[in-house]
Amino acid sequence: MEELQSVRRDLHRIPELGFQELKTQQYLLSFIQNLPQERLIVEPWKTGIFVFVKGTKGGHTIGYRTDIDGLPIQEETGLSYASEHDGKMHACGHDFHMTIALGVLKKLAEHPPESNVLVIFQPAEEGPGGAWPMLQSDPMKKYRPDMIFALHIAPELPVGTVSSREGLLFANTSELYVDFHGVGGHAAYPHRTKDMVLAASHFVVDVQQIISRMIDPLDSAVITIGKMTGGTVQNIIAEHARVEGTIRTLKPETMNKVKEKIERTVKAIEIRYDCETSVDYGASYFQVWNDGKYVAQFRQEMEDIGIRFVEAGQAMTGEDFGYMLKEIPGFMFWLGVESPYGLHHARLTPKEEALEVGVKAVEHVIRTIQI
Numbered sequence: 538m539e540e541l542q543s544v545r546r547d548l549h550r551i552p553e554l555g556f557q558e559l560k561t562q563q564y565l566l567s568f569i570q571n572l573p574q575e576r577l578i579v580e581p582w583k584t585g586i587f588v589f590v591k592g593t594k595g596g597h598t599i600g601y602r603t604d605i606d607g608l609p610i611q612e613e614t615g616l617s618y619a620s621e622h623d624g625k626m627h628a629c630g631h632d633f634h635m636t637i638a639l640g641v642l643k644k645l646a647e648h649p650p651e652s653n654v655l656v657i658f659q660p661a662e663e664g665p666g667g668a669w670p671m672l673q674s675d676p677m678k679k680y681r682p683d684m685i686f687a688l689h690i691a692p693e694l695p696v697g698t699v700s701s702r703e704g705l706l707f708a709n710t711s712e713l714y715v716d717f718h719g720v721g722g723h724a725a726y727p728h729r730t731k732d733m734v735l736a737a738s739h740f741v742v743d744v745q746q747i748i749s750r751m752i753d754p755l756d757s758a759v760i761t762i763g764k765m766t767g768g769t770v771q772n773i774i775a776e777h778a779r780v781e782g783t784i785r786t787l788k789p790e791t792m793n794k795v796k797e798k799i800e801r802t803v804k805a806i807e808i809r810y811d812c813e814t815s816v817d818y819g820a821s822y823f824q825v826w827n828d829g830k831y832v833a834q835f836r837q838e839m840e841d842i843g844i845r846f847v848e849a850g851q852a853m854t855g856e857d858f859g860y861m862l863k864e865i866p867g868f869m870f871w872l873g874v875e876s877p878y879g880l881h882h883a884r885l886t887p888k889e890e891a892l893e894v895g896v897k898a899v900e901h902v903i904r905t906i907q908i
């Protein structure tokens with residue numbers, strides 16, 4: 538436990554954004570290099586790493602993936618080991634995910650499994666997405682797993698609990714960026730300008746009617762605008778404004794419908810405010826779809842080792858691990874970490890006792906899953 542705690546705290550101090558995880562990669566590599574090397578093949582990939590563990594029997598390969606990036610959030614936990622990187626924080630638990638993967642890797646290096654194992658340290662889960670390019674990479678082609686799984690911390694669940702479900706676990710996602718370009722000018726002469734703070738504000742209000750009035754209430758979707766910028770100073774009418782958000786849908790086809798409605802809403806703003814607009818969808822992630830055969834085994838395996846399994850509901854969170862599950866059967870599960878503050882919160886404080894539970898659960902799956 539002490540080693541896991543100390544690794545987690547080291548990683549917690551150095552959060553880095555997607556595809557900038559250089560210190561993190563270095564830390565992971567030095568930990569891995571100190572393990573018995575006989576059965577390990579280590580292949581860095583961009584800021585991530587593939588580690589292939591040769592099994593004693595071989596045959597199948599089991600994939601286990603962890604994400605490694607942090608978020609652009611200023612930490613407010615007040616912890617002695619809080620982030621040393623201003624404006625960045627492991628506020629989605631990827632420090633936990635990496636520590637568990639290292640703990641499992643240590644066990645596999647010391648007591649080799651029967652099957653081969655591919656441990657994947659994946660950059661940029663929060664954006665722009667590392668799973669898809671990793672899937673296309675040479676190491677993935679060389680060591681392609683027959684099944685794959687991953688975990689995500691769950692602040693709402695008690696320590697000692699895991700949770701999952703057959704079928705859809707996480708939603709389809711797409712980022713959303715809309716720019717509004719008008720004519721700036723003096724605050725006292727609005728009639729000579731085209732005010733883009735007003736246009737963007739109108740869009741932010743209008744866009745919420747798409748979900749409430751244009752999407753079947755039984756087919757859930759979410760649009761969240763998380764950031765809005767525009768203008769320069771209090772007495773100048775803004776020439777430019779930008780909104781940044783994310784779209785979530787339970788069905789891939791609903792994503793297309795929501796996007797079409799967003800484009801119509803933007804067009805209406807364009808006409809009303811006589812301005813220019815552009816819409817960009819940034820990164821999009823495919824839904825996380827769990828294979829029923831593996832979830833059933835997982836449930837039983839957890840009960841066998843005294844970890845409580847709770848049936849999960851569907852969640853509107855996104856995960857680019859969905860792309861891996863689209864090509865390779867497997868599953869994702871929640872690991873209870875009991876924090877009063879949730880994911881993406883500046884005060885997220887998961888309980889470190891959950892690290893051992895995570896290592897125990899993942900190691901047991903690797904050693905017992907039937908492919």
Ligand SMILES: CC(=O)N[C@@H](CCC[C@H](N)C(=O)O)C(=O)O
Binds near residue numbers: 663664820856
């Ligand atoms: C588990 C989790 O919180 N994942 C993120 C994934 C974000 C994808 C992308 N940047 C987007 O915002 O659409 C999430 O916010 O659910």
